[in-house]
Amino acid sequence: MMLLSVALMTAAMLVTALLPTRAAIGPAAGWLLLVLRCVMGFSVGGEYTGVVAYLLEGAPMNRRGLITSSASAASEVGGLLAVAVSALTVSLMSAIDLDRWGWRIPFFVGAALAASVWVARSTMEESPEFLRQQETGSVPEVPLRHALSHHRAGIARSFSISALGSITYYVGITYVPAFLTSVGSLGERAALWLSTWAAIAVILVTPLVGALTDRIGRKPVLIGLCFGSAVLPITLFSLMASSASAQVLFGAVALAVLAGAVSAVGAVATAEQFPGEGRITGLALGATMATAIFGGLTPYAAQLLVERTGWQSAPGIMIAVVALAVLPVFLTLRETAPSATRTPSASS
DSSP: OHHHHHHHHHHHHHHHHTOOOHHHHTTHHHHHHHHHHHHHHHHHHHHHHHHHHHHHHHSOGGGHHHHHHHHHHHHHHHHHHHHHHHHHHHHHSOHHHHHHTGGGHHHHHHHHHHHHHHHHHTTOOOOHHHHHHHHHTOSOSSHHHHHHHHOHHHHHHHHHHHHHHHHHHIIIIISHHHHHHHTTSSOHHHHHHHHHHHHHHHHHHHHHHHHHHHHHOHHHHHHHHHHHHHHHHHHHHHHHTSSOHHHHHHHHHHHHHHHHHHHHHHHHHHHTTSOGGGHHHHHIIIIIHHHHHHTTSHHHHHHHHHHHHOOTTHHHHHHHHHHHHHHHHHHTOOOOOOBTTBOOOTTO
16 A cells, blocks of 8 residues: 555656646646646555554554654655755746746656655565454454444544644644745745745654653643644744744744644554554544645635734634644543553554
């Protein structure tokens, strides 16, 4: 499954880089680009949940938080490379050359990177948890029906965890460059380089938070970050709307740290809501569905709110509302991190 997902990504990136322009084939160019972007989205949607489950199931019990969180950090490394390549391309090319052919460069780079990942993955072994299921004959015949019949509560919990992780990431990181450009705080090039610093902050904080969840548990970290998400983003978005570059930088990096921390604990916490037999499908139904709703739609909703209301803190309010909505779920979560004084849960 992970080989197939990265193969789809490689093909979609390469075809995008070679896509004819509107001048050559008319409106079909736009529709083809939309289809290719959907293929990339489908690929990533299946990819991330599989990687999270694979890392969790192969990690030592006392290092699951640290190792599983690396899925979040690794995706941010890819994002950092994408932003860096894009910023470098924009900086080194004239506007005319960029519009004519330079925009294809990042997609060629992405296709080459995805192909190298496919080569590396071809040497991977199967998950030990899946091998156990094969040996015991417990692989569900119809995974979707099995997950909906036996793991509805886990799906709801993973949806809640991922809802907070998605909105903090996609509004607190992905949307920030567009926000800064729209309110006039930064130009397009400066906003792209700011995203690079934000990505570095996420990469640095992710293993620290993952290791912390191994030490004190997933639940207290989730609750603490939920409270932080309810309070901090409103102030930080207001701060970023100012023209002071130091305030803009601080606000963007602080938001990135918050989002990276939620993603780090969210990776392991969502996967541990299920036993092996229902993990991948449960994550697909819960975590990925939340990402589609609170990640795919929220940047557009945030920009719409800013334009319609004039409230520059509106994106932060959105994050706060989701945080308060999922807080009761977090308060009732069962701790899933193993410890010396606790028998590992059935979800392990």
